[in-house]
Amino acid sequence: MTERLSFDTKPSTAVDPRELSIGLVHLGLGAFHRAHQAVYTELAAAATGETTWGISGVSQRSTTVRDQLAPQDGLYSVLERGLGEPTVRVIASIREMLVAPEGVVERIADPAVSVVTLTVTEKGYRASPDGGLDFNDEGVKVDLASATPRTVVGQLVAGLAARARTGAGPLTLLSCDNLVANGAVLRRLVHEFAEAKPSPGLAEQLESARFPSSMVDRIVPATTDADRADAERLLGCRDEGVVVAEPFRQWVIENDFAAARPAWERAGAILTDDVAPWERVKLRMLNATHSLLAYLGALKGYATIAEAVRDEELFRQALDLMTEDVVPTLDPPADLDLTTYGESVLERFANPALKHRTAQVAMDGSVKLPVRLLGTVRDRLAAGAEPRHAALAVAAWMRYVSTAEAIDDPLADRLRAAVTSAKAGPAGLVDALLGVEQVFAADLRDDTTFRALLTTHLAELSR
Structure with missing residues (x-):
């Protein structure tokens, strides 16, 4: 040996x-x-x-x-x-x-x-x-x-x-x-x-x-x-x-x-002297897109992030999340071009040698969503815009936790209970999971625009 x-x-x-x-x-x-x-x-x-x-x-x-x-x-x-x-x-x-x-x-x-x-x-x-x-x-x-x-x-x-x-x-x-x-x-x-x-x-x-x-x-x-x-x-x-x-x-x-x-x-x-601009770009562009690809990729049967991002539809959804929902919420460092950064994110995700599993990235969604996606949702809603692509990522998480055989999440029991108690149909599941207060504060739970986006996306994902 x-x-x-x-x-x-x-x-x-x-x-x-x-x-x-x-x-x-x-x-x-x-x-x-x-x-x-x-x-x-x-x-x-x-x-x-x-x-x-x-x-x-x-x-x-x-x-x-x-x-x-x-x-x-x-x-x-x-x-x-x-x-x-x-x-x-x-x-x-x-x-x-x-x-x-x-x-x-x-x-x-x-x-x-x-x-x-x-x-x-x-x-x-x-x-x-x-x-x-x-x-x-x-x-x-x-x-x-x-x-x-x-x-x-x-x-x-x-x-x-x-x-x-x-x-x-x-x-x-x-x-x-x-x-x-x-x-x-x-x-x-x-x-x-x-x-x-x-x-x-x-x-x-x-x-x-x-x-x-x-x-x-x-x-x-x-x-x-x-x-x-x-x-x-x-x-x-x-x-x-x-x-x-x-x-x-x-x-x-x-x-x-x-x-x-x-x-x-x-x-x-x-x-x-200030990490915040770098941090916000990374969390909202790279990490949020990682989560979107993990949930949508897993739902389409892809084992790795590289497989998911090579799917033309998922690639477009990832790009739209960054360009249409995230970029308008950012004030990046002076020497960072967001278009170039977004392109580099998708290039890195497409590296076939890494084999980063969608299931691994999908772990702990209840604590990742608030820092990766929900800030973008709030900022877009406050600007009078519909966060369609960020809401799609959240809806994909909802679909994932409602269908996965096992959930690797610190709130796994709470999420299962919400799914089990949900009324029939996409709207019922949205209501049940928005009620998980550890993830969704009252402002998002009660926002009719966000709720409607989630329900529409979940209906499409369920098909």
Whole structure:
């Protein structure tokens, strides 16, 4: 059997992992982080020669990543799939793999750590529909009564409290999830948890902390056996932790840090005073179109996004969503041409080498729709326009959750109950799902234009 990736078998890496000390904690040790922030961090360290930015990566639930990487000395590869032959890069920046809750608070409290980054998906923040902390969430309730936090916000607050006790320096908490104003969202949740569970010095520690916003972009599909085989062929050794990504990557970061940070700009990141214009473009154009293609593609029987976007009808619907509904709601950065950006989005989605599954993109729709599509719906309605294409994407989600054999969603039980209780016909299903208050606020639930669009689209999709 081929030897496994390790210090002994690895091809060259941008940095020597044995020289790296831990200065950064990352919560959410999934494929996206390993294909994105970990790559930027390693390239930044290589560009500057700094050895203080090794990553302590934390899995929130599963031991899978630790089990994959620990026998490989923490090494793994990123397999880039473009239109030509795939390429592979071995990454060495992750120097520790933890599984929550063991050791997480202690590592956040380490004085050598000055930055905590997060990719825990939208549902990992345990937010209520109004954007505050969901104090009815079982995990939040347990953490408020426990000394061993299991939620992300609980871990951050406990880590800040521990830093206050030991006199560790100020901390930057950097969200990298697809949330509008993710830094402000995280700040509010952390402050509300801290107010509910105060401790000596915590208020002062929070006062010195920083919560910059960021926008991340890279398509990272689930790894397949074919990907592992290609990585082994290119590496000459076996990698159980390989992740797959497109060649494109982007990271826009608000330049607001409490203390030292990696020189991510040396690796191609954009440091800016205002992330919001970049974030809105990405969420409303790329992410919203991704969701539309996922739901419509799945309904037409397509297994991957690339298959869906090559369907002439779906391609046109995706393009119309961006050009007719989204673009009028945007005020983009000065050097970003929206027409070119939209074309590049569809080109990236059409990459046949990625095989990004429609079912994977369709996950967690109840938390994705509000940040990807419903803002566009509101803005178009406020302008006196009909958001026909954004409403089509929402109707496709409604059709999807009403027909899928299994729903991978934090509100799966609530959605099933709504579907089951719906009156017959498209209008009945629209009424039932608009009644899910965690997704649709009263303004959209009661808007007759939006309701009529959804009913019309759903009737057409049902046929």
